[in-house]
Amino acid sequence: MWEGLFSATNALALLGWAALILLPRWPALMAAILYLGVGLLCIAYAVMFAGLMGGWFDPLRDAGLAAPDLANYSVAGLMDLFRSQGAVVLGWTHYLAFDLFVGIWIARDADAKGFSRIGQAPILLATFFAGPIGLLVWLAIRERRARAQGRWQ
Template identity: 35%
Template sequence: MNASSIFQFGNSFILLGWILLIFAPNWKLTQTIILNGILILFSVIYSYLILKDIGDFKMDSFSTLANVKQLFQNDNAVAAGWFHYLTFDLFVGTYIVRKAKELNISRWWATLALPFTFMFGPMGYLIFVIIKTIKTLNSNANNQ
């Protein structure tokens, strides 16, 4: 399987996790399927892509912007980088759903952060932190 095919697979398959988080966040198997299924599979694929070209890796590959640009001239490195994003963004989305349940944040408010987490990673997490902060402040104000 080449890097392009792996990339296409990742883009399609990751949607399963996001669909579960958005439409079935309270289903008893959602967290298990994502954490012990999808994320493990993506971690294996990521490891394969990295280890496949490990001989070309240089210790200073991440030391400058120019070196990172050079590193990502390789299709396998780009696909690995993409799997890195997909995996960690879904992990953060899973954390958001779990934390929202724990803090009794409305499913709808938590779901607001998920598309941003899927598309823009850290921005979605920031939105959730803002929602969580507002919820905490409101809860504290109501308890006084």
């Protein structure tokens, strides 16, 4: 089950990223990436979260392990929490949804500030592969253009 969900969420995110980087940014396409891409990832996350936290899904924890202590908010506690396939897929889906959302914001912001699509591509790819690094690069680049346009938004 978890391998299938992992593959499905990855495929959905990859489709959204490919459309965002390679296709024209028609309003309907951008809405589809947001609502069908990010939205479906969020729905998948919510269902997995509820199922795992409610005990309705088998988290496939290693044999003999006690249930994770959700109150143990530490590195050790998080490592224990992610010792199940379900928790790893849940966490990965979280990354996929937020990184794609950030990619949409970067693309829209870059379009509004007049950045070429070719110039946006490396930033979007950096966001796809290493979310916060791509976002950091975009924040550094956009600042100058925003100030030159007389607005900071």
